[in-house]
Amino acid sequence: MGLEKALAKQGFLLTKVDALTNWARANSMWPMPMGLACCAIEMMAFAGPQYDVSRFGSEVFRFSPRQADLMIVAGWTTYKMSHAVKRIWDQMPDPKWCVAMGACASSGGMxxxxxxxxxxxxxxxxxxxxxxxxxxxxxxxxxxxxxQEKVKKEHSVLQD
Amino acid sequence: MENQLIEKIKESNFHDKIVDVRSYAGEMTIVVHSQDIVAVCKSLKEQFGFSYLADISTVDHYTDENRFEIAYNIVNMADRQRLRISTFVEEDDPSLDSVIPVWGAANWFEREAWDMMGIRFNGHPDLRRIFLPEDFEYHPMRKEFPQLGIPGTLEMPEKDPPKDYK
Structure with missing residues (x-):
């Protein structure tokens, strides 16, 4: 490819917009900790120094939904709490992802x-x-x- | 110490209101008629120093007679004594007098008993539900209530956020 070589000599990099945005999004996941029960303790360990999730590109926990793009629902959700969880989810800006952590969040559990x-x-x-x-x-x-794998396969931003 | 308390209660001015005295695993229970509950509680507080109401709990025995049991767990802080007062109400009229004039702490306990078991406390100043929504029609700790609830009675959030959402 002549263009790539020519640009590289001048200090430019050729890539796709999708690849670049998805790469950036995938490697700077800011989780919103929705800690509702004992799963939240394991979620804190996941962010703490022992397991250190920063190694994998998920730097900081954001306690404001406006600054987060990954919601980790850790614990059992009552009907009363579900309204608060949904409200926080609605406040998170797109694009956003959601994880149901533990048996209770996934299926009600015990x-x-x-x-x-x-x-x-x-x-x-x-x-x-x-x-x-x-x-x-x-x-x-x-x-x-x-x-992160899922984020890297997101559809084109040009189609939005 | 327990025996002394039993003896003292048997000599008290409300001994005729006590139906039964039970002792199990170091815990003492006196059983009274539901119409005498306020008088007995008042005497126990004023004459025996049971100044602290720790909890009010309810049991659904699911029997034809004496279906609901209401237990008042009280503590004498000075003598380090605990006592349980038990009383029964019927299914067709599950109501008895409130003990709020004796212990103010009974307010929320009685609201919980109303919410979960559907027991009415006469004279309660604010007998609203404490946990469940105000328009919920059932009392979920009763035996006949299905374990997974009645579908549609508790509200789930809307799928889409409200249109005027900011």
């Missing part, structure tokens, strides 16, 4: 009772489910990488 939503996918578009009660931080890191 909380098979009238007051608990039997899986947050009943009101949120979930991208990844994590099994476990609670899941270990390694699994959360693996899920983050799965989400």
């Amino acid at each position: 909380h098979r009772v009238y007051g608990v939503v039997q899986g947050i996918d009943q009101f949120l578009p979930v991208d990844a489910y994590i099994p476990g009660c609670p899941p270990r931080p390694e699994v959360v890191i693996h899920t983050l990488q799965t989400i």
